[in-house]
Amino acid sequence: MKHFDYIIAGGGCAGRSLALRMLPYLEVSNKKVLLIDKDSKKENDRTWCFWEQQPDVFESVVFRKWNHLSFANSAHRQHMDIHPYQYKMIRGADFYAYTEKQLSESSHIRMIQGNVESIYTEQEQGYVVVDGETFSTDYIFSSIPRIQEKRPDRYQYLLQHFEGWIIESKSPIFEPERATLMDFNTAQQVGTSFVYVLPLSSTLALIEYTVFSENELPATAYTTALKQYIREQLHCEDYDIKEREKGVIPMSDHPIKPQQGRIIYLGTAGGFTKGSTGYTFRFIQKHTAAIVAQLQKSGHPHILTRSPKRFDIYDATLLHLLSSKRLSGEKIFSTLFKRNKSQQILKFLDNETSLIEEIRIFKTLQKSEFAMALLKRTLKLMKSN
Numbered sequence: 575m576k577h578f579d580y581i582i583a584g585g586g587c588a589g590r591s592l593a594l595r596m597l598p599y600l601e602v603s604n605k606k607v608l609l610i611d612k613d614s615k616k617e618n619d620r621t622w623c624f625w626e627q628q629p630d631v632f633e634s635v636v637f638r639k640w641n642h643l644s645f646a647n648s649a650h651r652q653h654m655d656i657h658p659y660q661y662k663m664i665r666g667a668d669f670y671a672y673t674e675k676q677l678s679e680s681s682h683i684r685m686i687q688g689n690v691e692s693i694y695t696e697q698e699q700g701y702v703v704v705d706g707e708t709f710s711t712d713y714i715f716s717s718i719p720r721i722q723e724k725r726p727d728r729y730q731y732l733l734q735h736f737e738g739w740i741i742e743s744k745s746p747i748f749e750p751e752r753a754t755l756m757d758f759n760t761a762q763q764v765g766t767s768f769v770y771v772l773p774l775s776s777t778l779a780l781i782e783y784t785v786f787s788e789n790e791l792p793a794t795a796y797t798t799a800l801k802q803y804i805r806e807q808l809h810c811e812d813y814d815i816k817e818r819e820k821g822v823i824p825m826s827d828h829p830i831k832p833q834q835g836r837i838i839y840l841g842t843a844g845g846f847t848k849g850s851t852g853y854t855f856r857f858i859q860k861h862t863a864a865i866v867a868q869l870q871k872s873g874h875p876h877i878l879t880r881s882p883k884r885f886d887i888y889d890a891t892l893l894h895l896l897s898s899k900r901l902s903g904e905k906i907f908s909t910l911f912k913r914n915k916s917q918q919i920l921k922f923l924d925n926e927t928s929l930i931e932e933i934r935i936f937k938t939l940q941k942s943e944f945a946m947a948l949l950k951r952t953l954k955l956m957k958s959n
Contacts, residue, residue: 577710578608581702583690584717585611587622587855588841590673592715592862593683594631599869600682608711609677609685610704616674618667620819621738621780623772624855625659625920631859635668638774640753645911647758647904654916661753663772663780664855690718695835713875715865717841722828728955730893732825733789734852737796738782740817743810746776756911758904759807760799764791766896766903769803778816781808786896786903790822823852827890827951838865838875845880849889851923881925884932887948894947901943913938 580596582589593609600607639662643654677683688704693714695701700714724731754771761767765787772780783799785791804810823842830845832838840846846857868877895901910919914935921927922935936944 575708575710578684579605579711580607580713580715581700581709581711582607582609582715583693583702584840584843585609585613585615585685586717586841587669588717588844588846588858588862589715590615590669590677591632591858592840592865593677594673595862595866596869597676597680597682599866600680603869603873605682607683608702608709609683610688610690610702611685612687612689614687615670616667617670618665618817618819620666620821621772622664622666622669622855623661623770624853625656625661625924626856627658627660632664632669632672635664635672636662637665637668638663638772640751640772642752643916644752644754645756645907646754647908649908650912652911653752654911656916656920659917659920661755693718693837695837698836700836712836714837715840715875716837717839717843719843720830720839722830725828727957729826729828730890730897731788731828732786732893732896734784734786734823734825735790735821736782736784737800737818737820738780739800739815740774740778740780741804741810741813741815743777743808744812745810747808747810748773748776748779750775756907757803757807758908760803762902762904764795767799768904768907769800769807771808782819786825788897796820823847823854825849825852825893827886827893829886832880833876848923848925849886850892853923856924884929885925888932890951891944891948894951895943898947898950900947901940906939909939910935 582593589609593607596607639660641655641657641660643656643661645652677685691703693702693716700711702709702714750773753773756768756770758768760769765785767785770782781800781804783796783803804813824847827849832844840861841858842854846861847854848857864877865875869875895906896903918931918935922932
């Protein structure tokens with residue numbers, strides 16, 4: 575049986591982020607890593623967007639970045655200078671190519687393509703079965719999705735589902751220096767829905783239609799919504815669709831165990847998708863950086879990196895409001911952006927604000943509705959014990 579010091583099961587954003595960050599540690603410690611994924615990961619299958627104040631390890635593959643954002647609804651449009659933050663976009667193909675090159679050049683990492691059939695812990699060792707072959711390891715880092723039994727009597731379950739087009743217009747209609755973070759000029763009957771626009775030039779942009787609801791929409795609904803937005807909000811009739819992407823992100827307050835025995839979970843599998851927004855990239859980077867820092871410090875990856883529990887309560891309260899439809903997502907986010915500085919909002923959504931800062935934000939929101947949602951969620955948890 576082949577043994578590796580660490581095995582990374584899943585070679586997507588989380589797995590590759592961890593492997594890349596581990597490289598200096600592996601050189602010094604002479605440890606070996608096995609990275610497994612079922613796919614070759616070369617397609618431009620997704621786009622990651624995030625904000626940060628300082629450049630991080632993936633700065634060289636940032637495709638575009640913006641210092642200014644817009645927020646819009648039917649009543650108003652506001653422009654925001656988000657300094658010291660920058661809003662950034664990384665394309666999947668660029669991320670995969672960069673990490674492939676960096677990781678394949680290291681003698682400390684072996685990358686294989688295969689189907690992970692099982693992962694488990696036994697006698698203080700981790701084991702991974704790949705296409706019938708078993709590998710042993712000190713620790714497994716897994717981003718492979720886990721099946722959880724749903725508890726609708728206790729928790730909320732929504733989906734963030736979306737379809738995006740990169741379009742090229744015949745005339746210059748975009749502001750390359752400004753991205754639209756949320757535009758609620760969309761039909762809200764299907765759930766909380768909005769469009770974001772990421773200009774790549776004055777004639778090229780990613781237009782993405784996003785919905786928060788319990789179920790996905792028929793395929794034609796996304797197409798209809800995108801066409802309508804491009805025609806009515808961008809006033810564009812003549813354009814070509816260059817690329818398409820679609821996806822589904824879970825939004826839930828169902829607790830997830832980040833570790834079981836010798837298995838440490840990464841990304842969405844570890845609960846590092848923010849329940850109320852679906853943002854994942856920056857939470858993955860903070861988590862994987864903390865793992866490597868702990869390895870360098872103590873030789874083991876056991877960390878306490880989850881944000882303070884109060885952020886889970888905030889996310890759960892918002893999800894309860896959205897699920898109950900007592901208050902629309904458009905009203906919540908419109909109030910949030912209208913009454914608070916953009917930098918404070920981004921810091922809050924990154925789970926990095928202090929309690930005092932959070933109280934100030936809550937005072938600007940629909941206090942009675944949020945208090946009622948918090949109370950009802952608490953009673954829901956108590957009744958289902």
